[in-house]
Amino acid sequence: MLGIAQLIVALSMMPQVFFFGVPAALSSLGMSESGHFDADLSGVPKLYLWSLLVASFSVVIAAVLSLSGAALTLLKPSQVSVWLCIAGAFVYWIFIGALLEVSSSLGIHPSLRYLTAWDVIQYPIGIIAALVAYALYSIGRARVLP
Numbered sequence: 001m002l003g004i005a006q007l008i009v010a011l012s013m014m015p016q017v018f019f020f021g022v023p024a025a026l027s028s029l030g031m032s033e034s035g036h037f038d039a040d041l042s043g044v045p046k047l048y049l050w051s052l053l054v055a056s057f058s059v060v061i062a063a064v065l066s067l068s069g070a071a072l073t074l075l076k077p078s079q080v081s082v083w084l085c086i087a088g089a090f091v092y093w094i095f096i097g098a099l100l101e102v103s104s105s106l107g108i109h110p111s112l113r114y115l116t117a118w119d120v121i122q123y124p125i126g127i128i129a130a131l132v133a134y135a136l137y138s139i140g141r142a143r144v145l146p
Contacts, residue, residue: 055098
């Protein structure tokens with residue numbers, strides 16, 4: 001059952017990957033709307049660029065680790081699959097922290113007035129990913145997985 005829960009968590013990370021993954025990495029490297037790498041980033045805070053780059057790569061890494069952990073957990077649970085799930089949850093929280101830093105570096109403060117579901121969806125995903133990883137870890141310790 002936990003393998004299916006991990007698979008659902010990993011699949012719920014996919015929209016974040018397509019929204020923040022490659023597009024954020026390209027924009028932080030200076031890709032303009034026309035598709036060329038000639039955007040003027042001189043007025044953008046450096047902390048914003050680095051945070052955006054960390055967020056874009058960490059969400060992709062988290063999704064890959066979580067999907068790998070889910071697949072291995074469904075096939076044959078082991079310590080490796082448990083550690084992949086734990087690593088995926090940890091890296092996903094790095095993504096969340098980097099997103100908070102992106103908002104902070106731009107001077108955007110959380111407000112209920114402009115809050116959308118897309119702004120808060122990463123928190124339940126991160127919490128559920130951490131809970132599933134902890135449950136897998138606890139079961140692994142109790143049963144001593146290979």
